Amino acid sequence: xxxxxxxxxxxxxxxxxxxxxxxxxxxxxxxxxxxxxxxxxxxxxxxxxxxxxxxxxxxxxxxxxxxxxxxxxxxxxxxxxxxxxxxxxxxxxxxxxxxxxxxxxxxxxxxxxxxxxxxxxxxxxxxxxxxxxxxxxxxxxxxxxxxxxxxxxxxxxxxxxxxxxxxxxxxxxxxxxxxxxxxxxxxxxxxxxxxxxxxxxxxxxxxxxxxxxxxxxxxxxxxxxxxxxxxxxxxxxxx
Numbered sequence: 001x002x003x004x005x006x007x008x009x010x011x012x013x014x015x016x017x018x019x020x021x022x023x024x025x026x027x028x029x030x031x032x033x034x035x036x037x038x039x040x041x042x043x044x045x046x047x048x049x050x051x052x053x054x055x056x057x058x059x060x061x062x063x064x065x066x067x068x069x070x071x072x073x074x075x076x077x078x079x080x081x082x083x084x085x086x087x088x089x090x091x092x093x094x095x096x097x098x099x100x101x102x103x104x105x106x107x108x109x110x111x112x113x114x115x116x117x118x119x120x121x122x123x124x125x126x127x128x129x130x131x132x133x134x135x136x137x138x139x140x141x142x143x144x145x146x147x148x149x150x151x152x153x154x155x156x157x158x159x160x161x162x163x164x165x166x167x168x169x170x171x172x173x174x175x176x177x178x179x180x181x182x183x184x185x186x187x188x189x190x191x192x193x194x195x196x197x198x199x200x201x202x203x204x205x206x207x208x209x210x211x212x213x214x215x216x217x218x219x220x221x222x223x224x225x226x227x228x229x230x231x232x233x234x235x236x237x238x239x
Contacts, residue, residue: 001130004138004150004171008126011175013205018053018127021203021238025050026123030115032213032229034187038106049119056160058116064108072116074161077109094161094186102189114186117161122211122231126152126169126177133157139168149178176206181216191216192228203238 001009009015030044043064050059061069063079068087071078078089090096093113106114129136129152139151149170156162163182170179180194193216196208211231215223 002136002138002152004152005126005129005136008150008152008169008171008175008177009130011171011206012126012177013201015127015130017204021053023050023052024123024236024238026119026207026236027234029232029234030230032227034213034228037103038111040106040108040111043108043111044115049115049123051120051123053124056117056120058120060112060115060119063112070112070116072112072161074117074159077113077116079108079112097186097188100186100188102187110186113161114184118163121162122180123207123236125154125180128160129154133159142170144170144178147172177208189215193222200236202236205236205238207233207236209233 025048027048029046035041035043044060047060047062052058056074058072059069061082063070067082068079069082071080072093076089076091077093078086080086088109090109090113093109096110096113128134134157135155137153137155139153141148141150149172151168151170153166153168155166163184167180167182169177170181172178176199177196180196181191182194183191192213194211194213196211198210199206199208201207209232211229212227213229215226215228217223
């Protein structure tokens with residue numbers, strides 16, 4: 001791992017501490033313009049997500065109704081009861097986004113896949129950067145309102161479902177993530193800037209409790225009058 005990769009992992013709690021855990025569960029609220037554009041306003045107003053830290057498996061609950069939850073992997077997404085009875089499922093879920101644009105309606109399985117891989121990416125970064133198949137490259141730092149941000153370009157392995165193969169993560173002088181840039185390929189609406197702030201410690205891991213995602217204009221300017229997605233985390237438990 002590069003020196004910067006090691007430094008930012010240490011700033012967020014360290015790889016040794018993170019490796020003690022098998023899962024993380026977060027209670028959160030999500031809003032923003034994206035959900036209404038997709039015909040799914042309110043679907044994640046208040047939910048909990050459980051993430052497997054050993055493999056990419058994610059479950060949101062409740063989802064679309066009491067007693068229902070999602071089950072998401074890179075190869076399959078499903079909605080099932082708490083007893084495990086499957087009410088809907090889709091194999092090769094990424095293929096279901098072919099031809100989509102920003103205002104293409106989503107069904108609940110589209111949401112389950114997108115929200116699943118997104119939250120897995122957010123709650124496992126930057127610890128995954130040293131995992132097999134991940135590649136990091138240090139980019140030149142940038143000055144943001146007088147603070148120097150160090151940057152990593154991270155290339156994700158094919159086995160991981162995420163926004164796009166190459167993503168850029170920017171870190172403050174304390175080593176904590178400030179901004180995450182990517183293009184959500186399943187939305188097909190161009191690049192976005194994802195800001196992270198209001199950090200709290202949970203189980204020795206530093207977690208941003210507020211996230212805001214904005215579109216980027218053609219000139220790279222953040223369009224802060226449009227909040228695509230908001231995430232407010234209320235509680236996190238590592239286990």
